[in-house]
Amino acid sequence: MSAKPVTLAAASGLGARLLLLAAVLTVIGAPLIVLAGEQAPPYSPEWWRAAGRSVGMAAALCLAVQFAIASRCRLLDRFAGLDRLFLGHRAFGIAAALLALSHPFIIFYPEEVGLGAPAISQWPLVAGATALTMLWGLAAVARWRAWLELPFHLWLPAHRLAALGLALVVGLHASFVGGPFKAADLALPLIAAVYLLLRFAPRPLHCRVKSVTPLGGEAHEIVLAPESGPVFDHAPGQFAFLTLQSPALPREEHPFTIASAPGEDALRFTIRCSGDYTARLGALSPGDTTFVRGPYGRFSHLVRGAPPADELLFLAGGVGITPMLSMLRHMAASAHAGPEAAKRHVTLIWCNRTPEDVVHAEEIGTLAATLPGFRLHHVFTRGPSTARLDGPGLASLITEVPRQARCFVCGPPPFMAFCRDALLREGFAPSRIHLEEFAL
Template sequence: MTIKTATFWSRNTRLSTAAGCVAVLILLFCGAFAIPFVYESFSIKYKFGLHKALLRSGKLVGMAAALLLVAQLLLVARITWVNRMAGMDRLIAVHKYNGIAIALLALMHPLLVFGPEEITTLPLEFKFWPEIVGAGLLMGLFYMTTAALFKKALGLPFHLWMRAHKIGGCAVLLALFVHLLFSSETFEGGLPRVVGIAFSVLCLVVLISRHAPPFRNLSTWIVTDVTPAGNRATRIRLTPDNKETFTYLPGQFAFLSFPSSVVSSEAHPFTIASSPATPTALEFIIGKGGDWTRYMDRIQQGAPAVLDGPYGSFSHLMLDDDAPLVLIAGGVGITPMLSMMRHMDATDDGRKVILVWSNRSHEALFSADELIRMKMNHPSLSVHLHFTDEPGAEQLTTQQLHHFIEDLTSPQVFLCGPPPMMTAVKGMLREIGIHRHRVHTETFGF
């Protein structure tokens, strides 16, 4: 396998693609909202005044929830062009808030539909099976939303929650289309039914392409080295297992899995710490922060690995200018910055770079010798290390950060680390006067 630097979309291309997607979504909403007016069901046709308005509002709310639920699938289907348009961390964030909106709309739907009918309970009779499916759909949506928002408080293991979330998502989509096509006279035939079936087929195709290996963006690798990276991370190096071409940008990530008995086989996202300018191997530096990652040092040399990717837009190559770079990292959040610095080192990119790296202690530090070598090769690179848990240590302050970057003109800032640290640093950058559009972050909130 040959490793190369990937091609990427310019900022204007990403913005125009996003604008096109928003325009299509608006048109779909307009079309969906027209259905209860153009194809009135009998229940709406023979209502008047407030009752008719409430019932029609319930139909509109239900249509909105259905469309957003289809969009929910597209957000996390790892579609290549969608990922190029927006980084996957942003898609995951939209997925989270979109899920909350769907749950609220789904709750409003029966309240508005059944309110005019003065129905307080649903008879458990066979003729009402589409409505019973709808009730199950509502409960499923609330279970999925609650479990996703409070999984840590509920003590749900990540891998079990993720598996249940995926299965629940498929079940909810199935229930949605059954309820949509069989609960209302509007969808018994004609254009509405054709549209409903078309969206059902679309979701089925997306699910198949997402889970069937022939359609996935998978590549196979062999583990060649497993070593400690400080006292809080494990360094894993991979070499290709075939002759295909693997392309990525410095700073991107991939979903990594190991089909072995040492760890469970589910895939987890990790930044590729190596540079695509290194054509023979990949490197991952994985922090020991969870039930799965703490066992990375058990992986053996020669073990197979599977990559799904690359994904993400957290890369200096995605910028539209050659401005100075400020790289601010916490712990293993250094990995995308390390990939970018390695690429700049290999390609003789001489721009001004300032690295601010915070760790708990010196024992957590890794790749220190490499940083020293890069600094010797590139005098324009400045490295500032902070250790937060050592005697006399202090947290990074706004004054220190301003001192580090005060000589730079309109720098581009890359920020990655624990969420509390990122929140604090973004506040410092605002105080210094760095525009938010020049601050690039990557945070996963599954």
């Protein structure tokens, strides 16, 4: 192992909250400041038109935030974590749709507007109506894509292309407006161009499938080897976007956690069947080409400023073990294993349906036997040794874990919500609880 693992800056949760708060304040504050500078008497027709333009400006700023998040900017990821920022992606999209819908009603509130399609000579209105229709179409299709049964590999590129078209139409509509409103809305196409630059300029890592190994519980381990050069540096627990080029799979890009330790000469991913796409991963063949973009995320114990002897508590649900597996593999392979490793205590509570669903069981058992201070607790929810991880059950398993320990939770959303609430009740501070919250 030659690559040096990335060390992440501290306070990722705070960074994400501050960044999203700054975006919200900008969306709300900038239009209000511009509106306050208007000379029109309050509630006059001119004032209502200015208020409507302010709402339109807020909608454009929400769309700008959307492009910034979707660009996967490495700087934003390092500061706040892409997984956390994507939680705000849907919220800003909904806000943009609602603000854009109210924009024309507020502008024309004091006037009598007849129904009917605007004439082509009224091109600003045509552009505005087109932008509003495109925005609501994008939001509706994204919300009900599963119900519409749209294939992901067709929907995602269409969604991105339509969003770029929306930015251009908004810029055309805004060219009719004057003052700071025009400047704010015309900035949207520029931000869309920056999105394209950030999103596609960094070249992905070209890899080939080295092996595909079936595991328990309908899971597979996929090993990817770079076509040339080393694997990129990454922190244990981070994820990457994979585009698998195989006749057996649609050409889609999906995020998966890197299960290998930093410094290995290949990337390992443990993926469980959870949908149409992942159900076909077993059909991959050695030699298939794969494009890897990453690494991303901040779900890692390697946080700058954390002492090496920090107590760690891992709670995994099913294949949610993958980021913890990367961390454990790194600990086992770490060059300073010995005195420092002996001081670290790691408690892993791993929930699966049955013992047959446990992936990498032999390796996890070896790690439990060789890593000093490693405690492993299996919880099976089905079968002869059925148990339930409820509040008292979890409390009984963490009696020896100090409340200053850093807790990492990964699994299905209900599992993570339960663990977070239970840990808070047991006295763990919110800043010590880290959830793998990525959702695309």
